[in-house]
Amino acid sequence: MRNSLLEVKNLNTLYGRSHILHDLSFRLGKGQSMSLMGRNGMGKTTTLKSILGIVPPRSGHVHFDGEDISKLPTWKRMRRDIAYVPEGRGIFHNLTVKEHLQMAARPDSNGKTSWDFERVMDTFPRLQERLSNLGTELSGGEQQMLAIGRALVTNPRLMILDEATEGLAPLIRADIWKVIATIRESGISTLVVDKNIKALKKLCDYHVVIVKGKIHFDGSSKELDENLETVETALSV
Template identity: 50%
Template sequence: MNGNALLSCCNLQAGYDASKVLFDVSFAIRPGEVIGLLGRNGMGKSTTIKCITGALSPSQGEIRFRGEQVAGRRMDTIARMGVATVPEGRQCFPNLSVSEHLTAFAENRSRTSPPWTRERIYALFPRLAERANNMGDQLSGGEQQMLAIGRALSTNPHLLILDEATEGLAPLIREEIWRCISALKAQGQTILIVDKYVDKLVQLADRHLILERGRLVWSGSSAELDADRSLWHRYMGV
């Protein structure tokens, strides 16, 4: 794989018990890139993310992060290396306030300068500053998503993974999330993003990967994906 890659997956295979989900998936993400991971539900996107983050050990293949083999390592080990995930469903803690969420996970794992502090996250998401003393279960869905992104940023990751970045959010909140992701890209944050709004992703991402039944069936630039709408219909049902 690409020697300059921040993350590389080579011939990745994975599944659950006797059910195989991923078949020889290979790709690389370079520092500073925003990559869209696309495909219909059940095509292997979440399984790929689980392999990268350590939630699932691949049955075969190699995953390298910053040059180190990480396939099969523990989730906390991979997280400390600088991988942060905004999970589907947000998973905010109901008994922690917004402020406590952003303090409990704070660590400059990538030696970012300036680092993502609580104050800097509040500047990115002013609504969180207004809700600083609210508990996780006292927030709207959109506010919880902002908090989940802020919580991930508070670790100052090398790689930020967003699984279903804007699922279930109102249109105005979705636009705010897109604005913030665009701001992160402008600041050089490497991002792997799963989302169904392909029209937004082609404006934001550098490249895209399409999974179909656990196989990587297409990869290319946003310009290439935007120009070939047949791919949208064939693999994403858009």
């Protein structure tokens, strides 16, 4: 793929003797958005952690903007302008909302700051009202906003969101989808794990479905529509 930002090649990841990912390969272009779907336990989070080096693959390669980052530790991968919003959000119990954002803020690797504190406040006005609150005093939806805002102030080129709207009320989910669309429109590539096919079809350019650690489907939103029944069967419990 020309202008590829992220390229995953033949990843094999194991937990002990359990072989989780089997020769997993896909590409994400610059400025594009991709969904990663699959039932629970199929390898979605393991895929993300393998990309980030949190769980090192047994074999395979991860390229970011043409560089093989497979051997780099996680913190050096993140310094390539990758941001991660983990499942569970990773909010610190002893930091206020403002401290979360101040602690994470930095320019990108070229010294540019497209997303600063003020822009995050404009994007998440609810956080403006909670600046002095500890992160654990927020609702689940507010915590997700904070986790996304904290990722944005690192000024990433790639944003990875694991279970983007899991456990959130419908109105909050709608707000989060709008924010992810805004992030994508700002030029940031996004890799989104979620279960809402309808929302992901509107938001993402490409879709990957994983079944038992293998690629079951990899295609555009149009191709997803053409294979919707097959994909829905793969995602059903």
